[in-house]
Amino acid sequence: MRYFVELSYHGKNYHGWQIQPNEISVQEIIEKALSLLLKQEISIVGCGRTDSGVHASQFFFHFDIDATIDKRKLKFKLNSFLPKDIAIFRITRVQEDAHARFSAVSRSYQYRISLVKNVFENDLSLQLSENHLDIDKMNRAALLLMDYIDFKSFSKNKTDVKTFDCTISEAFWEREGENLTFHISANRFLRNMVRAIVGTLLEVGKNRMSIHEFKSVIELRDRTRAGASAKAKGLYLTKVSYPNEIFIE
Template identity: 55%
Template sequence: MRYFVEFSYHGKAYHGWQRQPNATSVQEILERAFSLLLRQPLAVTGAGRTDAGVHASMMVAHFDTDHPVDMEDLTYRLNRFLPGDIAVHRIYRVQPDAHARFDATSRSYEYHLVQEKSPFLKDLAYEYRAPLDVSKMNSAAALLMEYEDFECFSRSKTDVKTYFCKISRAEWEEVSPSKLIFHITADRFLRNMVRAVVGTLLQIGEGKLDEEGLRRIIMSKNRSEAGASVPAHGLYLTDVSYPKTILKTNE
C-alpha cells in the first residue's frame, strides 16, 4: 500500500533532502523515524531534492507498507519522535503507482530577502542591503515565462536529459519596506535554478543588467553568463501539486 506524506523542515541542520553517505539529510531522518515506528525497513521517496540549507514549508514524499496504517495516529507519533525542525502535517492513501516525484504537475518556491539586519531572520532570509528597483525586477521576471530552455541557470555537470521548464509564475512581492519575497512556480526546476534566477534579477534591480541582457543570458545557455547564486538559507519549497487521480478513493 502506498501513502503520501506532507511535511515541512528548517534546512539549516541538514545537507539537503537527499540521503548522502557522509552528511545528515532530511530523508535519512524521516526514513529512520518511519522504519522504527512501523517496525519495518522503509524507504521514503521525495518530490524532489533541496540543497543544503534550503527550507521546505511543504514537501511531499511517498512510502510503501505491507499493512494499512492509522494515518492520524502515525502523524501524531512521528511528530513526537522527529526533531523539532521537521514536522509531519498529513498522511494519506494514494494509488499504488502514484509517485511523489514523477506525478507532480508543478512546484513552487519562495526566496526571502531582507534589506536590513534582522536577528530573527538570520537563518531564514538573505540580508541584501543594495537599493533595488522592484518594478524593474518584476518586469524582468515576467520575461522568464516567454522561455522554456533555462540551461543558463542550471548547475554545471548535472545529469539531466533536458533543460526545459515551463514557468507559470515569477514575481516579487514587497512584504514590507525592508522585506521582499520572490515567488516562482514551474512544472519542474533544474539544480540551483531558483537561486541563480534570483541572483540575476538582483543585478537588474541594482541597474547592473537590463532586460535585453537577461534575454542574451537565457539564449546563451551558459551558466557563467548569469548572476551568482544567492545563499541557500533564503529559499523555501512551498508547494507541490498533483492530479486528484492519484488519490485512493475506494477505501
C-alpha cells in the first residue's frame, strides 16, 4: 500500500531535501525515523528537491508498505521522534500509482524579504533596504514570465532535465508592512529556478537592469545573462497540488 505524508520543515540545518553523501538532509532524517518506527527498511520519494537552506511550509513524500498502518498513531510517533524543525501534518493512503513528484499538477513558492533589519527573521528572509528597490518595476518585469515557457536562463547549469519548459500561472510581488514577498506558481520548476528569477528581478528593482533587458535574459536562454541566485534562506515551497482522485483515505 502507498501512503502520502504532508509535512513542513525549516531548512537551515539541512543540506536540502534529497539524501547527500556526507551531508545531513531532511529525507535521510525521515527515512531513519520511519524505518525505526515501522521496524523495516523504508524508502521515501519526495515531491521535489529543495536546495540547502530552503524551507517548506508544505511538502509531500510517499512510501510503500505491505501492511495497513494506524495513520494517526504513526503521525504522533513521527512528530515525537523527529527534530523540532520537521513537522508531520497528515498521512493519507493513496492509489498505488500515485507519485509524490510526478502526480503533482502545480507547485507554489514564496520568496520573503524583510525591508528592515529584523533580528527574528534573519534565518527566514533576505534583509534589504526598501530604498534600494523599485517594487512596481519588479512587478512589471515579473508579469513577463507568464509570456514564456522556456526558462533555461534561470536553470542551474549541467542539469539532467530533458526540457526547460515550465508553465507559470502567477508571478508577482506583494508588500505587507515591512515584508516583501514574491509569489510564483507553475506546473513544474527547474533546479534553482526561483532563486535565479528572484535574483534577476532584484537587479531590475535596483535599477541595474531594465525591463527590456530582463525580457532579453529570458529569450537568450543563457544562465550567465541572468542575475545571481538569491540566498536560500528566503525561499519557501508553500503549496503542492494533486488530483483529488489519487487520495483514498
